[in-house]
Every structure is written in structure tokens, then in C-alpha cells.
């Protein structure tokens with residue numbers, strides 16, 4: 068009898084899962100959930116069918132893949148295509164332009180979905196704690212990235228009048244920002260989807276000298292080899308390094324060799340050191356041997372301690388020389404140098420977003436969670452049933468897009484186990500009418516953009532690009548994106 072009842076539940080009602088955030092973590096998790104359910108659902112007694120509704124606050128999907136990754140990363144278009152293919156699935160329903168916490172609340176979702184998975188990622192910078200950070204001309208990398216990637220609510224103009232610029236940070240975002248600040252606009256225009264306002268802005272960029280400051284040594288940086296290879300091929304740019312930074316002791320070299328990625332990064336940095344020597348010997352040329360009109364200085368063991376200014380605007384960065392041993396512990400030396408800079412960018416990490424009604428772990432800067440299970444509080448460790456987190460919302464702002472796949476596998480495993488442990492085969496939401504969410508949104512005057520709407524935007528962007536012999540050209544204004552998605556403008 069019990070079996071019959073459960074059988075009827077499973078047969079007549081698919082599982083309902085809400086995913087908040089259509090970045091890579093949300094999209095991969097949706098796909099992996101459906102696959103794993105097909106494989107294991109029967110055995111777990113929860114059936115094999117589910118409907119997943121993905122809510123995204125922006126008018127378009129893909130999160131930082133569209134609005135974080137630098138436009139000149141060629142591999143990214145394949146990732147975007149793979150994510151798009153995943154979304155093109157009748158069991159996954161896209162609700163873009165629907166913000167959790169404003170348009171839908173936690174109670175709305177728990178009424179209609181058996182489980183809610185937060186994949187809300189990150190958009191803001193971790194703040195820089197240095198004297199002078201409030202001076203004009205000091206920028207967080209995230210806003211600059213929003214500008215060059217055309218984030219819907221991002222700035223449309225960017226001040227690029229500084230001749231000398233500084234970037235603070237030892238990771239890939241600092242590399243991206245530095246590269247875009249040193250690029251010739253025409254190189255970028257030909258090979259990327261940048262919109263006209265970004266092309267015009269970069270064309271007028273006055274920066275001729277850039278200083279990138281990395282607090283620790285060559286062996287402790289967090290650059291990927293791909294980023295370094297891109298740095299090596301900037302036309303018109305002379306690379307400049309401090310030879311002293313490359314005097315590594317035997318222990319540091321040995322330790323770097325233990326980890327493949329670190330070893331490759333250090334080897335590539337030595338390639339850059341050699342290139343910098345040749346570029347200087349040849350009288351200040353770029354990688355092609357052509358005269359350089361820009362200089363890109365790469366400083367390791369350089370910890371900014373203060374931003375200096377006059378009349379409220381930044382004009383220099385004070386940097387303390389550091390010394391980092393093989394153990395990775397950084398020592399200060401008390402030796403300071405001031406570098407002139409009329410614009411300073413800090414790229415010291417992103418800060419994952421909060422979600423209404425979900426506890427935030429201020430120490431780890433993530434949604435409070437234990438291996439992806441949401442906790443009532445970051446300290447007390449009590450799991451809140453039916454709520455999960457994945458991607459940067461769960462793990463923090465580190466790791467490449469590929470890591471969101473491993474997150475997804477772990478979290479989906481927990482979700483399936485938890486569903487199997489529930490009565491009624493995990494059918495926990497009282498309102499099981501799939502159209503109920505559409506009625507709720509309509510009542511609230513919210514007009515979601517579905518996958519077909521996204522395809523209309525994408526089609527338009529491709530057509531616009533083709534007119535200029537490019538593959539794609541981004542539309543940036545949110546109202547225009549909405550108009551295109553709803554078939555109301557061309």
C-alpha cells in the first residue's frame with residue numbers, strides 16, 4: 068500500500084528544483100542533477116523525472132562567463148556554447164530578469180520547489196584596506212570589468228585619462244585588468260565582442276606605463292600560464308621586470324616543482340624575464356621587435372602600503388619591498404618606493420553575493436554552508452533542510468569555471484541523498500502546479516526572459532557582429548536586451 072502510494076506520487080509528479088543564478092555553477096548543476104537523477108533515481112526511490120527552473124536576475128544567462136571573463140579570452144566562447152547547449156533542455160526552464168530577494172522570495176520558492184539551490188556567484192570586489200583608498204582615481208577591478216564586459220547595470224563611460232596606472236593583485240583578474248589597460252583598441256575590436264562604447268574608450272586610453280604589484284614572490288603568484296602567455300603577446304608593449312625578483316633560492320625552486328601548475332607558472336615567468344631582457348637590449352621593443360609605445364612593469368615582492376594623493380586625487384602608490392621564503396611567509400623589509408600613478412586598480416578578490424533570508428558567513432565570505440548544505444547560521448552549524456549552495460556562493464571566489472562542475476557533482480549527490488531520505492519520495496513542496504510560478508510572477512508584474520528570449524538576443528548580437536565581420540557584438544543596455552528578448556525591438 069505504501070509502495071503503491073509512493074509509486075503514484077512518483078508517477079504523477081516530477082521533482083521540482085529551483086536554481087538561483089544562471090552562471091556556470093547554476094547551469095552545470097541543473098544538467099548534472101538531471102543526469103544523476105536518471106542514473107540513480109530509481110534505485111533511490113525518488114523517480115527519474117524533474118523540472119528545474121533557473122532564476123537569473125540579469126536579462127541574460129551565463130553570469131561571469133559573459134560579464135567577468137575578459138573579452139579577449141578566446142576559449143570562452145566554447146564554454147558559453149557548452150552552457151547554452153545545456154540550457155536547451157525541455158526539463159530546464161530559464162527565468163532571466165527575475166531577481167531572488169526582489170521578484171521572488173524564499174517562501175515563494177519553498178512553496179513550489181522541493182529544493183532550492185543557490186548559485187548566486189559574486190559581482191563585487193573585496194574591499195582594499197589601505198590609507199588613501201578613497202581618493203579619486205582609485206578603482207575596484209569589478210567595476211572596470213563591468214565596463215569592458217558591458218554589464219547591464221554597469222558604467223558606460225570609464226575615465227582612461229591617466230598616463231601612469233597601477234594595478235594591485237597577484238591573480239588572474241589583476242592580469243586581465245592590466246592587459247585590457249595596455250591593449251590597443253583595434254586588436255581588441257577585431258577579435259572580440261566588445262561594444263562600441265568600450266572600443267571608443269580604449270581607443271582614447273592615455274595609459275603608457277603600467278605597474279603591476281604582487282605582494283609575494285614569483286613562486287607564490289596565482290597566475291595561470293594562459294594569462295602569462297597572453298601578456299607576452301601584447302602589441303606595442305615592452306615588458307619590464309626587476310631581475311632581483313627572479314633570484315630564487317634552491318628551496319623555493321624545489322618547492323615550486325612539487326606542484327605542476329606552480330612549476331609551469333614559474334617557468335613561464337622566467338620566459339617573461341628573458342623576453343624583458345631582450346626587449347630592453349633591443350632598445351624598447353614589443354614581442355614582435357616593433358618599437359613599443361607602452362611599458363608594462365611587473366613587480367614581485369612589492370606590497371602597496373599607501374595610496375598618495377593631492378587635491379583628493381591619487382598620484383602615487385607607496386610600495387614596501389617584501390621577502391617571501393620557500394615557506395610562503397612574507398616578511399616586510401622597511402624599504403619603500405613611491406611609484407607615480409594617476410589611476411590605481413585593485414584586484415584582490417571578489418566577494419560572493421548575499422541572498423535574502425540565507426545566513427552569510429562573513430569570515431569565509433560565502434553563503435553559510437557545510438559542503439553545500441545551507442546552515443541557519445555560520446557559527447552554529449545547523450543544516451536548513453531543502454536549501455543548498457554551489458559554485459562561488461558555496462566555495463568563495465577562487466577557481467576557474469571548470470571547478471563549478473566538481474562543486475555540482477558534490478552538491479547534487481547531497482541533494483539526491485537528502486531527497487531519498489524524505490517521505491513521499493522527496494515531493495516536499497505543497498504547490499505542485501508548474502504554472503503556479505508563472506502566475507505569481509505575472510501578478511507581480513515581472514516578465515521573465517526564457518531560453519527562446521535569450522536566443523533572440525544572441526541572434527541579434529551575431530547579426531550585429533556579422534555586419535562588421537565579427538562573430539558577435541554585445542548589446543549592453545538592459546532595456547534593449549529586454550526589448551530584443553520579448554521580440555519588441557530590433
Ligand SMILES: Cc1cc2nc3c(=O)[nH]c(=O)nc-3n(C[C@H](O)[C@H](O)[C@H](O)COP(=O)(O)OP(=O)(O)OC[C@H]3O[C@@H](n4cnc5c(N)ncnc54)[C@H](O)[C@@H]3O)c2cc1C
Pocket residue numbers: 087088089090091092093122123124125128129130131132135136137140165166167168186187188189190212239240243417420422457458459460465466467468469471
Ligand atoms: C574578472 C573575472 C575573470 C575571470 N576569468 C576567468 C577565465 O578566463 N577563465 C575561467 O575559467 N574562469 C574565470 N573566472 C572565474 C569564473 O568566472 C568563475 O569560476 C565562475 O563564473 C563562478 O561561477 P558561479 O556560477 O558560481 O558564479 P557567477 O558566474 O557569478 O554566476 C552567478 C549568477 O547568479 C546571478 N545572481 C546573483 N544573485 C542573484 C539573485 N539574487 N537572483 C537571481 N540571480 C542572481 C548572477 O547574476 C550570475 O549570473 C573569472 C572571474 C572573474 C571575476
